[in-house]
Amino acid sequence: MERGTLLPGTLDLLILKAVSLGPLHGYAVLLRLQQITGGALAIEQGALYPALYRLEHQGLLEAKWGLSENNRRARFYTLTPAGRKRFREEAASWSTLVSVMAAALDTGKNEV
């Protein structure tokens, strides 16, 4: 499968999805993203951080210092209640968009 470019706005949604599964530090978010997208998304790794900071600034994520698997100080992100709500809304509207787009593009010649 070809490595797709990221649609605008999708990175934030994917991060919310990744973090919704449990508290993660930045590097783990990256790994989780690669895992859940099957490696289909390619972003420069550093680009993750401005997005994380933005989501934290908006109050959707909460960050706390903790210890990583190999006992190093790392910053762990969790979803705030507002973030959870936003995630559900965005996910729902994304699904709607996808199904509408799919239906539209599947329309055959004799269905018009």
Next chain:
Amino acid sequence: MFARMRSFARSVFRRSVMERDMADELSFHVDARAAALEASGVPPEEARRRARVEFGATESYKDECREARGLRLLDDLRADLRYAVRTLARTPAFAAMAIVSLALGIGANTVVFSVVNALVLKPLPIEQPERVFFVQAGPGHPTTSFPNYRDLRDRSVSFDGLVGYRISPINLETGGAPVRTWGYLATGNYFDVLGVKPALGRFFHQADDVHAGEAPYAVLSFECWTGRFGGDRAVIGRTVRLNRTPFTIIGVAPQGFRGTEIFFRPDLWVPMMMEPQIEVGNPWLDNRNTGNTWMLGRLKPGISVGAAEGDLNAIAAQLGRDYPQINDGLRLKLSRPGLIGDTLGGPVRAFTIGILVLAGLVLLAACANLASVLAARGADRQRELAVRISIGASRGRIVRQLLTETLLLASVGGAAGCALAFVAARGLTAWHAPIDVPIQFDIPVDLRVLLFACATSAFAGVLFGLAPARQAAKTNPNGALKESDGPQAVGRGWPVRDVVVAVQVALCVVLVSACALSLRGLQQALTMSLGLDPQGVTIVGFDLGLAGYSKEAGAQFQRRVLDAVKQLPGVQSAAYSNSMPLSIDQSTNVIYPDDRPMLKASEVYTAHVYEVSPGFFQTLGIRREVGRDIDWHDGAGSPRVAVVNRAFAQKIMRTRDPLGRHFAWSWRVAEPTEIIGVVEDGKYESLTETAKPVVFEPILQRYNATTTVEVKSALPSEQVVAAVRQAIAALDPSLPLYQAGTVEQMLGFALFPSQAAAVALTAFGILALVLAATGIHGLVAYSVSRRKREIGIRIAIGASAGNVLRVVLGRIALLLGIGAAAGLLLAAAAGQLLSSIVYQASPRDPVVLGAVAATIVAVGALASWAPARRSLRTQPIEALRTE
């Protein structure tokens, strides 16, 4: 929203922590990635390198992270500020001019606003001040009688409490000689209705104030307690003598509570039932004829102003039916407390708001001035801006940077303006009325004033920064870089700065005319006929009632004082009376002329009344028109007689020659008074009034304990005052004197409003002239420097000095003409408003308007002189070489 503010605040205030955390977090990522690569068999060095490459440009991501936290703006702001400070430091003359003119403009506005704040906006320091109202009987009639007050208080259902009160002079004796102070007589519910709590001791209450003479309690004001009693806590329970009667001090009012009149500084409060002891010889608590009581009420919750007025007027109508001669047509209304209802409130509000508008115009002129200079500078900076735009600065960013510069100027100017305002407000607060009037203002620079100054500064900064910023935003980098500074920039269309100069000249003309009109009005007020000649007349006042004299002893004492004063060297004539025209102490009475003896209260005539001794008219230079003067035979045993003024004869007696006719006072209908003489009309209460009917009665026939001695002398007033003091002290050493000074000083009180207006307007006028001069100078200097090359060429090909001047000044003269014409039109319109504030200010005084136009032309010529001369000295070679 809240989360964002918290996150932003955390980032700003714990910036270093945030920076360190960010660095830690990013390096953790790279380390973790390197470790993962290493685990998959990549050599350590290579693993680190690949981890860094995969991560990307660390610093630029850090920047993006900062921006995500809203920090980018802050960093930009810091850079902009540094840049602005550097730019301004390069042109210190401009920076100084800008800051000074802004400081003056903002300072003037802040001072005026602090006065408006103190007099109009700031609520009284009482509980729920918005529910407390002054009750008055129509415009100009703030008082009612005490029996009327009692009926209104007992019958009305709209108030939680209705207070009756009055201010009164009180001689305070604490052991030594008595001191003349001022205080409130107030009903027992006063402090409870206002919701004020004592700083020390207790206040008097309703239950204390029931029977006349039974509540000899005094409450001190905080200033009186600290000033006259040294802040001694043992003062509670102490006995002092007020007007010779012993009173017990029961409490001290809190600091900042100065009663309910904002211009008044009372020393003490005394229960209303002690009125007969305080106003010795003039009891009026049971007299429905004497309207001496002010009323304040606190509305019950849920009662509207309209409902309360309806309630009061139903009672007033009943009082009118019960006492038609006194109360017929009585209508009551509520107004804001603090300025004796509309009596002072109306003019004070109109005046201060008028001045605030003028101050706003001055600030606009200052802004216009700066805008024009900045626009000129902006044109010079086009090339710099063009370079910055072409190397990638966004236009928004450049506009923001230019606005930072102007806002920096505005805030420095604003801070200086605040300092000016602070000094001025302290001066105004320290001001005392020059004579015996208990007037003192408290004008604080409080939070509201500071907020106003900040808002004004920000407004000014944006206002004068907007034009250059807009110009910068329109900069076309290609055009600006290609164009050389050439004559093509001048003379095409109407650039913003030209319009600004014209507007400024117009504003200046308005302000200078307002100033000139009010000065001329004041001058006319000073020279108009007062109906008396104040030249060389000195007055000294004392109150025998407060000093405990009986009627007989008082009358004798007055006569002895007059005899002693007449013996003093240099005295040409002397007299005494209870009061005199244009002093603050005026009384009026209801009159029935002999041909219409019984009239309802709504139809009656009232006249000012003075009780005077023989020699009064001669001493004050009041001309007698017909009849005879009052003499020493018009005493207690002889028929009641009086001298009236012309207005009385014409308006009340309806004749030019009323000699031998009679009139009666409403309080003494059985004993009519014969008119024996008529004197000229004068001014009695204010300089703007139309002629009012006045009666002068012999003081020998109607004793009054309040005494003013008038002395006409060729000697200087201070000498006369000292000699009179000595003469009175020889007769009674413990009698406190007040109001010692010249009649001209006393007139200062009547002239005070127009003097205040003239001072304020003169300051504004001068400020506006200075601003206009610098504005015009700046424009001419700028256009000369821009057109140096053109002028050089013109001179080189043989232009005469006249030609050159025409080129340089032609446009300026045009702008000046347009601005001045517009300004004169505006001034003529504004004069209408001004004539209501300043006495005798005619809105279309040709002399004044002509003088203003001439002044503006002179200022314009003066301001253009130096740069124009420079243009004449232009050396063609040098000018052509500059490119």
